[in-house]
Amino acid sequence: xxxxxxxxxxxxxxxIYGAMISIALASIGIVVGLTVFKKWGWLWREWLTTVxxxxxxxxxxxxxxxxxxxxxxxxxxxRLQTAAxxxxxxxxxxxxEVFTTHGLIMILFMAMPFIIGLMNVVVPLQIxxxxxxxxxxxxxxxxxxxxxxxxxxxxxxxxxxxxxxxxAYFPLASLEFSPTVGNNYxxxxxxxxxxxTLMTGVNxxxxxxxxxxxxxxxxxxxxxxxxxxxxxxxxxFAFPVLTVALALMMFDRLFGSQFFxxxxxxxxxxxxxxxxVWGHPEVYIVILPAFGIYSEIIATFSKKNLYGxxxxxxxxxxxxxxxxxxxxxxxxxxxxxxxxNGFFSITTMAIAVPTGVKIFNWLFTLRKGRISFTTPMLxxxxxxxxxxxxGVTGVMLAMASADYMYHNTMFLVAHFHYVLIPGAVxxxxxxxxxxxxxxxxxxxNERLGKHAFWWIIISFNVAFxxxxxxxxxxxxxxxxxxxxxxxxxxxxxxxxxxxxGLAIGFVILxxxxxWSTRYMPRDKTGDPWDARTLEWATQSPIPxxxxxxxxxxxxxxxxxxxxxxxxxxxxxxxxxxxxPSNTGKPFVLGVVFFFLGFFLVFSMWIPAIVAGIxxxxxxxxMSFDRDHGFYIPADKVIKTEKKLGGGTV
Amino acid sequence: xxxxxxxxxxxGTHENSNRIFGFWVFLGAEIALFATLFTVFFVLVNRFAxxxxxxxxxxxxxxxxxxxxxxxxxxTIGLAVHAMRHQYKRAMLVFFGITLLMGLGFLGIEISEFVxxxxxxxxxxxxxxxxxxxxxxxTHGAHVTFGFLWGAAIMIQLMRExxxxxxxNKSFIFSLYWHFLDVVWIFxxxxxxxxxxx
Ligand code: HEM
Ligand SMILES: [Cu+2]
Numbered sequence: 041x042x043x044x045x046x047x048x049x050x051x052x053x054x055x056i057y058g059a060m061i062s063i064a065l066a067s068i069g070i071v072v073g074l075t076v077f078k079k080w081g082w083l084w085r086e087w088l089t090t091v092x093x094x095x096x097x098x099x100x101x102x103x104x105x106x107x108x109x110x111x112x113x114x115x116x117x118x119r120l121q122t123a124a125x126x127x128x129x130x131x132x133x134x135x136x137e138v139f140t141t142h143g144l145i146m147i148l149f150m151a152m153p154f155i156i157g158l159m160n161v162v163v164p165l166q167i168x169x170x171x172x173x174x175x176x177x178x179x180x181x182x183x184x185x186x187x188x189x190x191x192x193x194x195x196x197x198x199x200x201x202x203x204x205x206x207x208a209y210f211p212l213a214s215l216e217f218s219p220t221v222g223n224n225y226x227x228x229x230x231x232x233x234x235x236x237t238l239m240t241g242v243n244x245x246x247x248x249x250x251x252x253x254x255x256x257x258x259x260x261x262x263x264x265x266x267x268x269x270x271x272x273x274x275x276x277f278a279f280p281v282l283t284v285a286l287a288l289m290m291f292d293r294l295f296g297s298q299f300f301x302x303x304x305x306x307x308x309x310x311x312x313x314x315x316x317v318w319g320h321p322e323v324y325i326v327i328l329p330a331f332g333i334y335s336e337i338i339a340t341f342s343k344k345n346l347y348g349x350x351x352x353x354x355x356x357x358x359x360x361x362x363x364x365x366x367x368x369x370x371x372x373x374x375x376x377x378x379x380x381n382g383f384f385s386i387t388t389m390a391i392a393v394p395t396g397v398k399i400f401n402w403l404f405t406l407r408k409g410r411i412s413f414t415t416p417m418l419x420x421x422x423x424x425x426x427x428x429x430x431g432v433t434g435v436m437l438a439m440a441s442a443d444y445m446y447h448n449t450m451f452l453v454a455h456f457h458y459v460l461i462p463g464a465v466x467x468x469x470x471x472x473x474x475x476x477x478x479x480x481x482x483x484x485n486e487r488l489g490k491h492a493f494w495w496i497i498i499s500f501n502v503a504f505x506x507x508x509x510x511x512x513x514x515x516x517x518x519x520x521x522x523x524x525x526x527x528x529x530x531x532x533x534x535x536x537x538x539x540x541g542l543a544i545g546f547v548i549l550x551x552x553x554x555w556s557t558r559y560m561p562r563d564k565t566g567d568p569w570d571a572r573t574l575e576w577a578t579q580s581p582i583p584x585x586x587x588x589x590x591x592x593x594x595x596x597x598x599x600x601x602x603x604x605x606x607x608x609x610x611x612x613x614x615x616x617x618x619x620p621s622n623t624g625k626p627f628v629l630g631v632v633f634f635f636l637g638f639f640l641v642f643s644m645w646i647p648a649i650v651a652g653i654x655x656x657x658x659x660x661x662m663s664f665d666r667d668h669g670f671y672i673p674a675d676k677v678i679k680t681e682k683k684l685g686g687g688t689v
Numbered sequence: 690x691x692x693x694x695x696x697x698x699x700x701g702t703h704e705n706s707n708r709i710f711g712f713w714v715f716l717g718a719e720i721a722l723f724a725t726l727f728t729v730f731f732v733l734v735n736r737f738a739x740x741x742x743x744x745x746x747x748x749x750x751x752x753x754x755x756x757x758x759x760x761x762x763x764x765t766i767g768l769a770v771h772a773m774r775h776q777y778k779r780a781m782l783v784f785f786g787i788t789l790l791m792g793l794g795f796l797g798i799e800i801s802e803f804v805x806x807x808x809x810x811x812x813x814x815x816x817x818x819x820x821x822x823x824x825x826x827x828t829h830g831a832h833v834t835f836g837f838l839w840g841a842a843i844m845i846q847l848m849r850e851x852x853x854x855x856x857x858n859k860s861f862i863f864s865l866y867w868h869f870l871d872v873v874w875i876f877x878x879x880x881x882x883x884x885x886x887x
Contacts, residue, residue: 173707238718246711276714279720288729288824297813297820298738299729305817306737312730317725656838663842666855 047221050200053571055117055134059198085459091175093160094582096182096477099155101472103186105550107150108465110193111545116144116539119503123536125524130606135520136203137222141196143206148230149189151326151460154468156185156240159268163244165575165582166262168253168591173246175620176662181236181243183630188233191637195225199641204224205518207315208289210300210308215293221641227290228637234282241275244268253285253574255593259353262573263339263346267332270356271325274363278321285314294643309374324363327459328356330467331419334420337474338402340571341417342409345597348401355394362391372440373447381440388438395431397425414569419470422497423462430458431507434447448518451511457504469496469549477568481581482560485672488552495545503538506531509515564685572597577609581686585672588681609671614678616671623667629658697774699861701854707709712862715868723873726825731882733817740815743822743885746806752882755798756874759833762791763871766864773860778852782844785860789840792833799830822881829877832870839863 047200050056074080087095117138121130128136133185164172172178195201202222213223248269252261261269289311291297298306339346346352367386368376402424411417437443446452477483513526522528567576577599578587589610591598601607636651693701700706734743769784803823806812813823843859850856 145762173711242711242714244716245714246707250707276718277721280718281725283722284725284729288820291813291820291824295813297824298815298817299733299820301817304738304740304815306820307732307736307817310732314725496816660838661844661860663839664846683726 048198050197055130057195060335063194063197084624085622086221088627089179089624091171091179091620091622091626092584093164093172093175093178094584096178097157097160097162098479099182100160100185101188103674104150104154104157104468107145107153107189108546111142111145111150111307112543114138114145116543118142119532119539121580122522122532123518124533125522125526125529127521130520132520132570134204134206136518137196137201139518140202140205140208140222140226141192144192144202144226144230145189147206147326147460148168148233148324149185149192150467151464152237152322153185154472155271155326155329155464156181156237158333158468158471158475159264159271161479162471162575163265163268164251165478165578165586166265166573167251167256168574168593169247169251170586170588170590170617171620172243174243176623176626177239177243179623179626180629181240183626184236184239184633185233187630187634188229188231188236188637189233191634191641192225192229194638195222195229195641207319208311209315210292211288211302213289213311214301223239223289224293224641227286227293228640231283231286231290232633232637234279234286237275237484238279238283241272241279244272245276248272253587253591253593259350260593260596260598262332263349263352264329264332266353267328267330267335267356270360274321274328274360277364278318278325281314282318282322285311285318288314290640294640308369312371312374313367316370317364319370320367321363321461324359325528325570326464328359330464331356333467333471333474334402334423335405335421336571336573337416337470338405340474341412341414341420342406343412343570344405344409345572346401346599347404347407348397351397351598352401355397359391359392362387362394366391369438369440369443372443385438390436392431392435399428399601414473415484415486415493416470416474418490418493419466420685422493423466423470426462426466426497426500427459429453430460430462434459440597446511448516449511450507450515450517453517454504454507454511457507461500461504466627474569475575477563478566478575478580478582480557482556482562483568484552484556485515488555490546492545492548492552495541495548498596499538499541499545500654501538503535503542506535506538510535522523558652565601566685570603572600574598577602579681581684583677583684584679585619585677588614588617588677614674614681616674618669618671620669621667623665625658625662625665629655629662632658696733697857697861698852698854699773699857701857705858707853708858709862709865712865716865719869720787723828723876726821726828727876727880728820730825733821734885735818737818738816739817741809741811742818743881745834746811747882747885747887748884751798751802752878755795756878758791758795758798759871759874762788762795763868765791766867770861770864773852773857774826776852778847781852782847785840785844785847789837789844792837792840796830796833796837799826799833825881826877829870829873832873836866836870838861840867843868 074083088229090096117130118135121127121135160172160178164170170214192201200220200222201227202208202218202225203220204218208223208226211217213226221495248261248265288299292299292301298304300306300308300311302308335346335352357398366384368380368469369388372381372384402420414420420487427632433451437446437452437455473484473489510528510531513528515526563580566578566580568580569576574591574593587610589612591609592611593609594607595601598607598609632651632654636648636655639645639648639651696706700709765784766788769781769788771783772781803826806819811819813820816869840863843856843863847860
């Protein structure tokens with residue numbers, strides 16, 4: 041093996057040097073800070089080794105917020121580059137890398153972890169459980185996700201980022217046409233975090249099916265929990281397809297196999313098919329939980345139970361099935377013939393039906409409700425019309441023959457941002473505001489929250505509506521520059537202004553977290569929104585054991601029934617509570633996987649083999665581990681309950 | 690830890706029965722994984738470019754031995770679980786050991802098959818057909834290898850601790866995994882080898 045420093049370097053661009061310096065400074069800052077304040081031990085004991093679903097959830101959300109800013113800076117750079125004709129801010133290669141990492145980060149390392157974070161925090165509480173079914177596996181999931189994300193992020197400064205689009209179509213993504221290590225990073229970073237996601241899928245299916253409190257029948261589960269259950273079934277069946285696709289990509293790029301090549305029998309379209317067989321269900325993986333979040337919020341702030349519960353569940357089931365048979369709508373123009381396009385056109389349009397059912401259920405929930413316009417509710421209300429625009433343009437794109445006009449234009453870019461941003465981003469922000477007091481014991485400031493809301497909602501439309509028109513005028517996607525004669529300039533400038541406004545909105549949102557942490561009054565009730573479901577029946581912040589007494593569920597909105605119909609919820613005595621103990625092995629496993637990935641990216645075989653053996657060693661250590669956890673004695677539980685507010689004692 | 694004695698030992702605690710259920714869900718994902726690999730194989734099976742086709746490459750002899758070994762090992766792991774239910778630790782260890790040895794034998798033949806293919810000029814790089822063949826067989830083989838290591842770790846724990854809820858649970862889950870690999874092999878045997886030889 042000849043060691044060649046050149047291949048690690050990324051050349052040119054002052055921006056990249058800037059990124060390198062800021063990464064270096066931030067890392068030094070963190071290390072110095074932790075050392076000065078003597079926080080290393082705290083970090084290790086309380087966070088890196090935790091198996092508590094709430095803390096894992098918080099870490100997911102923190103990582104997702106970071107990635108939102110990383111992906112957002114990518115977006116700003118692209119919008120700046122295209123704000124006016126013939127801009128010289130990014131060159132073509134750099135633009136390619138930026139839109140690729142933007143797409144990957146936003147979907148895989150922002151939207152999905154944000155949602156997984158919320159489901160970690162909320163689902164065990166909503167079903168009255170003490171934790172997820174496999175707390176340690178949960179930590180493994182998180183650390184694999186986290187180090188996968190880190191691996192992709194360092195690509196920008198070490199070796200170069202993937203540059204063939206987030207969909208990485210072959211032959212473009214092959215070694216021949218993308219000779220940098222960028223797409224090696226793609227195949228390995230996604231693989232590592234994808235395995236973590238698959239484990240999450242298994243974990244939450246078991247949690248929801250096996251860990252529910254007594255009386256919590258399936259058809260009494262809160263809608264968010266239902267959406268999470270269905271989502272995780274999709275994860276379990278869709279992610280293995282990605283696993284295979286990424287592995288084949290890795291074999292093609294690292295070992296010279298012929299899956300997607302142009303010679304020796306390879307088939308480039310095979311990649312496109314595999315990618316979208318996973319990729320379309322993936323968008324439902326981020327959108328179904330969002331539907332669940334909106335259902336909770338709309339019911340709570342309308343002071344009514346959710347309209348059409350059964351049809352909500354049924355429509356999600358239908359959507360999840362349909363999501364597996366629509367994938368070819370991503371490449372109608374690739375010549376697969378009328379019958380195939382016709383089939384996929386019809387299945388795609390069919391998805392609009394169950395989605396429409398859900399929209400009407402939300403509207404009927406609102407009808408005659410006593411609506412309070414809190415920040416999470418505002419996002420939910422804004423979601424309905426904006427998402428509908430996204431949906432209607434989706435049906436336009438679904439018509440195969442018409443799609444020949446829209447395909448790969450800015451119209452498509454506008455469409456998917458119109459579904460993904462209200463469908464996933466607004467939802468996680470709404471859920472973040474909604475469940476924040478549960479986790480931290482105080483609300484976010486409403487005035488600042490609404491400020492951010494208006495910035496985000498208005499700027500979103502300013503940023504993306506012009507793209508519909510630009511698309512119809514013929515501006516294609518992934519185009520790094522254009523000449524003044526095209527006339528694309530003014531609308532792109534407007535869109536850039538919208539992107540800036542969005543950035544301001546997100547900054548206010550984060551400032552709100554800071555401000556509220558310092559100044560907001562603590563909530564002693566545990567139920568600041570006068571809500572309906574079980575998570576609000578325990579204390580805030582949530583004690584590590586979740587419920588001092590396991591609740592006895594007798595209806596669909598158990599907390600509401602307790603508050604208004606005097607239906608008893610906690611009937612048993614407080615006894616000692618069994619808890620799993622912390623472990624550092626999941627974190628170590630993540631680190632070792634990170635190195636394995638890194639060495640494979642650069643084809644450094646011997647270190648890679650050593651890291652691979654390291655993975656096996658950590659797994660063996662886990663298998664030999666005999667830690668049966670510990671008990672919190674009853675008197676300690678009572679003490680904690682008294683301290684936090686004493687609702688259930 | 691509450692142990693429910695009305696159930697088989699491996700299901701005895703709540704966590705244990707969750708683990709078994711969780712493993713079934715995981716096997717669902719594994720089915721999706723192998724289904725994808727088979728699909729890739731079927732798509733590429735006739736694209737052998739300048740390389741050999743299946744009928745030129747395959748020999749039935751070694752494949753029959755592989756099949757015999759794996760199918761029998763699936764039977765012996767069943768016997769091991771049976772012995773476990775009766776608390777026969779020695780018998781269980783013997784059957785477990787035989788299972789793993791047969792797994793090792795299977796791997797030995799598979800590796801020598803791969804070596805023969807490569808010597809005949811049929812490599813991962815030769816054609817799309819061969820790429821998909823090697824990756825499909827290789828993924829199954831990697832599963833068997835992992836199973837061997839995992840099973841060995843469980844055997845060591847059995848020897849140290851005897852049959853208790855933890856080791857019984859692990860052994861039972863391992864047996865599910867091993868049966869699953871057997872099922873996958875039956876598909877490989879029928880649709881890759883037999884169909885390829887026709
Ligand atoms: C926050 C404001 C955002 C802005 C201003 C923005 C802007 C952009 C721009 C300019 C492009 C490239 C268009 C092109 O030249 O082809 C793009 C692509 C993309 N965006 Fe966003 N985006 C934002 C948020 C998001 C979010 C939240 C998601 C997903 C959850 C997302 C997913 C994608 C994807 C998947 C692509 C396609 C990447 C590719 O072509 O490979 N974006 N976005
Ligand atoms: Cu799609």
